[in-house]
Amino acid sequence: MKQVKIELCSAARLSVAPMMDWTDRHCRAFHRVLSRRALLYTEMVTAPALVRGGAVHLLGFGETEHPVALQLGGSDPAELAVAARLGADEGYDEINLNVGCPSDRVQSGFFGAVLMEQPGLVADCVAAMIAAVPGHVPITVKCRIGVDEQVPETVLPDFLQQVQSAGVSRVQIHARKAWLKGLSPKENRDIPPLNYDLVVAMKAAFPDLHISVNGGITDLDQGLGLIERGLDGMMIGRAAYHQPYDILSDADRRVFAASHTPLSRTEVVAAMEPYIAAHLATGGRLNQISRHMLGLFAGQPGARAWRRTLSDQAHRPGAGLEVVRAALAAVSEAQIDA
Incomplete structure (x- = not known):
């Protein structure tokens, strides 16, 4: 206790x-x-x-x-x-x-x-x-x-x-x-x-x-x-x-004096993929999860591309992990151009 x-x-x-x-x-x-x-x-x-x-x-x-x-x-x-x-x-x-x-x-x-x-x-x-x-x-x-x-x-x-x-x-x-x-x-x-x-x-x-x-x-x-x-x-x-x-x-x-190394933003996306896939497999919609992830790249090059891709596509019927991966690719492209 x-x-x-x-x-x-x-x-x-x-x-x-x-x-x-x-x-x-x-x-x-x-x-x-x-x-x-x-x-x-x-x-x-x-x-x-x-x-x-x-x-x-x-x-x-x-x-x-x-x-x-x-x-x-x-x-x-x-x-x-x-x-x-x-x-x-x-x-x-x-x-x-x-x-x-x-x-x-x-x-x-x-x-x-x-x-x-x-x-x-x-x-x-x-x-x-x-x-x-x-x-x-x-x-x-x-x-x-x-x-x-x-x-x-x-x-x-x-x-x-x-x-x-x-x-x-x-x-x-x-x-x-x-x-x-x-x-x-x-x-x-x-x-x-x-x-x-x-x-x-x-x-x-x-x-x-x-x-x-x-x-x-x-x-x-x-x-x-x-x-x-x-x-x-x-x-x-x-x-x-x-x-x-x-x-x-x-x-x-x-805050907690833990020793483990923080995940990168890209690693966070990868870590979320199994959770997203499991939710989709039960009939859930992608935007029920992705709407909470819109701020992941806040303040970084590519943040707007990330938000725009998810906002425009995640609500569509049948939207899946390919949308998340496309949003991540858009971030990478924006970062190269920056």
């Missing part, structure tokens, strides 16, 4: 944030090729969909994705307990409660960032989840520093104290407020100012709480700088998705 927790805490030194419509199982398979060690998260899955809707197919993942965490959305302790148990039974290494998403759909379902206003309810939810899963599966919380007119310096310590008292030992804090009134979900990712200092202060105030910081981290140097200030981990979202090679390819060496 203790060994699993230690490994997860180590993996949480770098995690890829849960992102709706992005971090599906194909995205995670691709990211795992780039990094063997980073902790990967699912898209948010709502407890009502699992428990009332019977949508257990949403829990599917591949064994190569470990360590992998399931993020749940919900606000009913009993329902979340059942959903957490389903996730644990499926084999997820961690179950995470979303207390940070600001979308209208999430608010109408009374979960996500709106729960920052209900720390007692969040504590009840995580306590029920902890009681429902085996002891080696941690329940964690991803939250904001506050919402709307809340004063983060006041509400965040109280929030953390309540969830820690309920049994949570790891949290991920998006270092921005969420404005539930007046800003769109996209605007909430950029407009509210970042407050890394507050997150660092929370680690000092809660030394026994494992705290990862999320929000606005664009490269490993920045994230490692925050860890050097005392935080336990960094959680990277959009940068890891749009520049996956830059963030993840050398992360095992730089």
